[in-house]
Amino acid sequence: MTDSPFPVSEIVASRRPHRKDAARNYDALVTAAREAFAERGADVSLEDVARRAGVGIGTLYRNFPTRRDLFESVYADEVNALCRAAVDLAGLEPWEALTSWLDRFTGYMVTKRAVREALNDESEIFQACRDSMYAAGGPLMERAQKAGAVRTDMEIGDLLRMVSGITATAFDDDAQRNRVLGIALDGVRAGR
Amino acid sequence: MTDSPFPVSEIVASRRPHRKDAARNYDALVTAAREAFAERGADVSLEDVARRAGVGIGTLYRNFPTRRDLFESVYADEVNALCRAAVDLAGLEPWEALTSWLDRFTGYMVTKRAVREALNDESEIFQACRDSMYAAGGPLMERAQKAGAVRTDMEIGDLLRMVSGITATAFDDDAQRNRVLGIALDGVRAGR
DNA sequence: ACTCTACTGGAGGCAACCCTCCGCTTCAAC
């Protein structure tokens, strides 16, 4: 919509079709795919996604010629939301702001099982997503570093990989996941 | 073979068939499967595994009626090796011993992409694997805790999940992976 | 050496999913 400092916004907008029914179907597909990826992993059957979205399989293929195209759109959508969240957090204390954002990160990243691979993908759109995410999270990180809350021998990419790795693994329950994440984040704090 | 404190050893031994050709094929299958899982993920085609092992698909299915059976055997094999490694490390300094073992952990766990799920699986054999692994790693952990090297508000299960989560994610290179792992392990050290 | 048993391997039927294609429908511009 409005211009944004994050390249991913352009991409998200440019892919959505113009006609009314087409746009509605496009949205339904992305939503359905997000849910499907979240609960059955990144290799759900595309037929299943189309069914969830209430559209024909042909419509899915017209919008997303390959599985990757679909995943890219879902992912870009989440990154986009995440970038906007980073801006809203500027008011908080540096460490607080950073961890709150990481919280959102684990929340939005419903596609997390597949994010692992996306993080190292060379394609243009993933590049843009990564750049946008670093552009969103980098400042929070640097601010926390300048404030002496975060060690200076690491960067935002390290942190995101750490967090996404941990949150993507299976735990007994959320309590354990948070505990472990907290421990790892203790390693991130400055001054040991 | 010889009796061992780790339940997983029994299981590994009990599954291997007696006849010579059968045993040879069994071994070939487990090895082929380990390689295949390592390089193409846990959903390789079983036909491919059989081909790698140089046996017919029928032979594979006789030994391993389901994909899960095959994965269990590969996994149990690795856990078994890992348990034995833990015993050998008793001589080192507590912290050193623990981190060396974690090193082996990430090395042996070629099946790591699938380990994530295995860690929470309820089946008998995974239970035994988990128990064995905790029995092997637990003492190293506790020793490090008694020595004041590791924080006391966590246990071996937390640590293994943390490590396996991080090592299973994609990184630019090994240097980054080790750096991030090191940071997380700093959070594990006592006395912050 | 012989036999009986356990094991072998791959042909083939089945199911799932992929993706294309095209007759029908809906939109929006005029």
Add this chain to the structure above:
DNA sequence: GTTGAAGCGGAGGGTTGCCTCCAGTAGAGT
């Protein structure tokens, strides 16, 4: 309101992987 273009959906052909079944083969005890 008309019309042409854009979009719709699902039938169906192709591919791939799963798993069974059984005629043939090789090991172990005698």
